[in-house]
Amino acid sequence: MxxxxxxxxxxxxxxxxxxxxxxxxxxxxxxxxxxxxxxxxxxxxxxxxxxxxxxxxxxxxxxxxxxxxxxxxxxxxxDPSGSWYPTSDPQRLGEVASWMLFAEGTTNTASAARLHVNLGYDFDLEACQAGAHRLFRVLDEHLWFREQQGQAWVASGESPTIADIALFGDVALSEDGGISRLDYPALRRWTERVQRLPGFIDMPGIFPVAKAPA
Amino acid sequence: MTITNGRRSGAATGPADPVAIDQWYAITALDEIPIGRTVRTELLGVPMSYCRDHDGSPLAWLTQDSLPAGAPVDARTLHAPLPTLADYGYLWTTVGEPDGGLFDIPETAEPDRRILNAGTFGIFTSGPRAVENFLDMGHLPFVHPGVLGQQPFTEIVDYQVEYRSSEIYAVNCLIFQPKAAAASTSGQMVNYTFRVPHPLCALLYKSTPEDDVRLDVIGLFVHPIDDGRVRAHLFNCLLDTVNTDGQLRRFQQGVLAQDKPILENQVPRQLPLDPDAEAPTRADKTSNAYRRWLSDLGMTYGVVARSNS
Missing domain, CATH: 3.40.30.10 (Glutaredoxin)
Known part of the structure; x- marks a missing residue:
């Protein structure tokens, strides 16, 4: 096991x-x-x-x-369906790789702010917060345009990928590091979609989401 | 020690609240303090620093320019040392003149107790808000579902609040908990006693899966950085022969991480003491007693004082 x-x-x-x-x-x-x-x-x-x-x-x-x-x-x-890491589709696979590298950036900014506030890590809080806001702005716009195309997830296509998993936690817990998501409506809608995936589990600090409207 | 106007020299930037000033506060768990290296923080808005001396004993002082964070410390060169206590696993200090030592926790003398700091967490709230949340049973099924409560078992049956030797006790507090402790294997009705021996410290006593008579003791010791930001220490004094430190800490930290966003969304950050400021329910008896007690003490730091006082 x-x-x-x-x-x-x-x-x-x-x-x-x-x-x-x-x-x-x-x-x-x-x-x-x-x-x-x-x-x-x-x-x-x-x-x-x-x-x-x-x-x-x-x-x-x-x-x-x-x-x-x-x-x-x-x-x-x-994942027998091959959908979470779409190796059979070079373009989507490239997007997944790109957004997973982007998620390294949210780790170094949003997560770092959270570690500073919660656990007292020696990071420059304002720099971390500013860096997270720059990335969140990019991701929010990206997701807004995805929605306009009738798509729900970070990478193109009909189903979520591990890029969504890689990005979700830093976004959903950003307020822990004093990073508000008030200005990122598409980002907020996307976190709710992730929270409604079958098999979703939360971690402490993530507010539960209401059931999707019928 | 130089005392100026009844206050320690150099601490004049602190709040004008003798109740808050003249207390001991837990700053950091002793075994997490570096030896001989300066750590800077604030207490009630007053810049202060601490470390452990080379013999392991704690040192605290009003921050001085010659000792930036990380600087090696020679105890003989401190301009304004602060008094310290090393109790219950923490360094305690004060920027005022407390009337005596700390409250007693007799259970800490029992040899089979697991005494540890389950973690220290920064939270954007005031000390009194943090303590009140710790005392509140009503939120358990909603904020800690599946662990410290479960919907629909949300009723808080009536319990008693008593004042004993200037401390608050809430007794016979009953709630159904699916997983009351790290050592729990099934849900149970749990009997809590809450105790408030200090304006910013609270303890709870609850039945433990491992002992039919004695109780687990869990404490919240608040270090007020200022009136809207705290470091919350999770004090554990448990009867547990099963779990590793990592597992015990996982349990307590998970609970605190669920509380943190709730606390940080309370507006204002300071706790209103006016009875009309926030509408209480019957389940809030302990909270009401705590607010009244703070009001009677004359505490003004980290609260919104009553309008008629």
């Missing part, structure tokens, strides 16, 4: 729990005392990941780290 080295309040760990839940893949969780224990920085954990960060998965002896790399692996291995 897959073993996920996990911290409840890590967005990068949540991405894995969310995809595993949507794909209905059983897994075993190992709770790392990330904060305030810093267990992931200790010698024991560095035997698993010498970089000292989570998430990490161990799938019957196959060990992989880096949140977005794990999403790629899980989707390729456990």
């Amino acid at each position: 897959i073993r996920l080295y996990d911290y409840l309040l890590s967005v990068n760990c949540y991405k894995q729990r969310l995809l595993l839940s949507i794909l209905d893949v059983p897994y075993e969780r190992v709770d790392i005392d990330f904060y305030p224990g810093w267990e992931h920085k200790g010698a024991e954990f560095r035997k698993i990941n010498p970089l000292g960060h989570i998430p990490v998965i161990d799938d019957d002896g196959y060990v992989l780290w880096d949140a977005h790399a794990i999403l790629v692996y899980l989707a390729c291995k456990y």
